[in-house]
Amino acid sequence: MELTEPTVWSTDRLELGEGLRWVDDRLVLVDLLAGRLLETDGDAPTPLRELRRLDVPLGAVAPVADRPGEWLAAAGTGVTVLPATGDPRPVAELVADAPEPTRMNDAVADPHGRFWAGSMTYAMVPGGGTLFRLTPGAEPVPAVTGLTIPNGPAFDATGTTMYLADTPRGEIDRFTVDPATGDLSGREPFLRLSPADGGPDGMTLDAADHLWIALWGGSAVRRYRPDGTLDREIRLPAKQPAGICLGGPDLRRLFIGTARVGLDSAGPQDGALLAVDVPVPGLPAARAGAPAS
Template identity: 35%
Template sequence: MTANSIPAHRVETAVAGADILGETPLWCDRSRKLWWIDIDGRLHQSFDPATGAHHASSYDGQFLGSQALTADGSHLLAQDLRLSRRSSDGVPPGHFCEVENGPDNRLNDGRVDARGRLWIGTMDNQLHRPNGALYRVTGDGQVTRIFGDVIVTNGVAFAPDNRTLYFTDTRQYRTWAFDFDLDHGVIGNRRLFADYSASGERPDGACVDVDGGLWTAFFSGGRIARYRPDGQIDTVIPLPVTNPTCLCFGGDDLKTLYVTTARKFLDPQRLSIEPEAGHLLAIHGVAQGLPEHRFSISGIVDRSSTHARMRS
């Protein structure tokens, strides 16, 4: 099957930023804002498409690895190897739990499942050692190691029917699919979904649409692509940047695809011809997404919509 290609002119700049390593965009249906981070800049940012307002808050630590929405309206932030809870602008985040300690690692990509549990992984700061692992974190702060031998955790996503978990290791150049047991919070039947080990292409962050398509950003690849559930690519969108990092659907109708990007690893000459590097990009009408699940802290349940989550 030949993949569709979306013209580059349909890609717009939502926020003309300068993210060193923009990542983990999430649409919040309560604030009606797009939230994302700059990992190396340690920034937690928001964008209001109704007003165009862009706000950024800076945090301590070496890295701000990822984020999650929570049932009580706060944000869960991955700071180095710990998870912190940010309740509001201007208030220092409070410690939630330590996920890992010891190796030269940091937290990276993660996603909340439909029972309010966070699945989040670590990565090697040197980008070549399999020091990382995937973890499951529950609302009472319990951390469970799921598997190891990970170089760079990315692309954590759940199929719409909650029966499949996707996981990418960017520096092993592969994406896997697992059978997912939502009720018990376990995975099994690991199988290869996409393999770029021969070409060295780097699949990065991912999200799913209502039809079960897996959208993936290719770091250093200048494009995003949609996989059908059978693993075949049916849509490719070239981007005006070398380093797209992650993506999500947002807007009130969840039909705007937001893409975070990075200036990291680009030399001054490349940056001079790639002014959109580090911007938050938007693509309208290519598909429709799903609301993000919210992390359930200490039994708090999100009952704000028909997508309410139960504490496991």
């Protein structure tokens, strides 16, 4: 089936649909504040299936390389392994001792197996968020500090370019990534949005190195060229698109998670999982290196 317009992909309505990944021929996502890890098929609309339910917020997951069914998760105040069977296993405690109550938010693996996870304060204190880098066998590193609500990051196919959003500030910056170490350099402004546009939330790059951005509060997803010019906008029947990924058999189906949290009057599609077909394919989901046992 071809989807020429945004289509509701599930009858479920999520509080905060985030962390979308196309992994092993299925779509995986989280209902962040509810701590739920979910999956669904990509070839036809189907109800969401619950894989895990945690008692803490679950920001996002990445599949672990060479360990089928295992996930590395930004959850609660740190990073945790969700094995295929058995209980979650803590890997790193990152923000439990922060001066303000803080939780993990968006996260992703890069093409070199590192796991990048952002934190934010519950009160959305300006500067209270951090992007952490976790490399297998090494201590976690605060890679970018002074953020408010970090979202993404998104990496190109080589893992040498990273985009990072700070949602309430309307900012997306671009960094150069050392492929050997993960060290960041060359930070530059990529995009500055007005409040009327919505806040940049979930992001993904496609095979043409164009950046897709979910605009929280803007009822839209946009595609930007590498020079920062707008290429396309897709209007949505939901106010708060939060997470996106390109999936399906040919990676040309754009899946969009939305949210109903914080809305005084949620519309019928707020919190829905949406899908629309696009002409350029996405990139395969990167897998995180296995953490030390």
